[in-house]
Amino acid sequence: MIRRCVENDFEAIYNVINDAAKAYKNIIPSTCYSEPYMSREKLRREIESGVIFYAYELNSEVLAVMGLQHVENISLIRHAYVRTDHQRQGLGGKLLAYLLKQTSKPILVGTWLKATWAINFYLKHGFTQLPVGEKKNKLLKNYWEILEIQIENSTVLADQKWLNEKNKNKHNL
Numbered sequence: 001m002i003r004r005c006v007e008n009d010f011e012a013i014y015n016v017i018n019d020a021a022k023a024y025k026n027i028i029p030s031t032c033y034s035e036p037y038m039s040r041e042k043l044r045r046e047i048e049s050g051v052i053f054y055a056y057e058l059n060s061e062v063l064a065v066m067g068l069q070h071v072e073n074i075s076l077i078r079h080a081y082v083r084t085d086h087q088r089q090g091l092g093g094k095l096l097a098y099l100l101k102q103t104s105k106p107i108l109v110g111t112w113l114k115a116t117w118a119i120n121f122y123l124k125h126g127f128t129q130l131p132v133g134e135k136k137n138k139l140l141k142n143y144w145e146i147l148e149i150q151i152e153n154s155t156v157l158a159d160q161k162w163l164n165e166k167n168k169n170k171h172n173l
Contacts, residue, residue: 002098005053005065012062013053014043020081028112029149038079049145051078054099056091064091068099071143074162075103076110080118096125106162110144113155127157 005013014036021037038046046067047053056064063086067078077099082092100107109127111118119129130136132155140151158166 001057002095003055003057005055009053009055009062010043012055013065014038014040016062016065016083017043017079017081019083022084024112024115027114029153032150032153046079054095056095064095066095066099068102070103070105073105074143075105075107076143077107092121093125106165107159108139108143108162109157110140110154113153119155119157122157127159128163130156130158
């Protein structure tokens with residue numbers, strides 16, 4: 001079952017994120033990786049900044065989480081994680097499909113450039129990876145609150161709505 005998370009889900013969200021994020025060890029810059037990957041304080045700040053978490057739950061156990069954050073005229077997919085013992089079972093895809101129905105806004109996703117599994121996941125689900133460069137950096141600075149090293153080591157993927165809107169605006173200039 002997929003459902004919106006509530007306050008009582010905080011520890012489950014925290015545990016899923018930190019279990020799955022172990023995949024980043026030795027992949028992302030060492031200054032960006034720690035254990036736990038996301039502290040409780042950071043998770044609390046993310047929720048307070050408007051990240052709405054959704055959970056894939058089975059037998060009252062949260063197996064996957066994914067956040068949706070509305071920023072200005074777009075929505076961001078944030079913190080998409082599946083517990084390591086339940087990966088490659090389609091849970092992330094089901095959560096993503098559910099979240100896509102929760103917004104009519106264009107959607108962007110940011111992830112680590114070397115997290116090829118995450119990039120491939122979004123490509124498989126219809127997103128397009130934007131070229132590395134100034135535009136990507138501008139998007140990351142505009143819509144995310146992250147450090148410069150994260151900007152340098154991240155990529156952005158966009159859904160078809162975002163691409164269509166950008167193409168339409170480009171032709172109307």
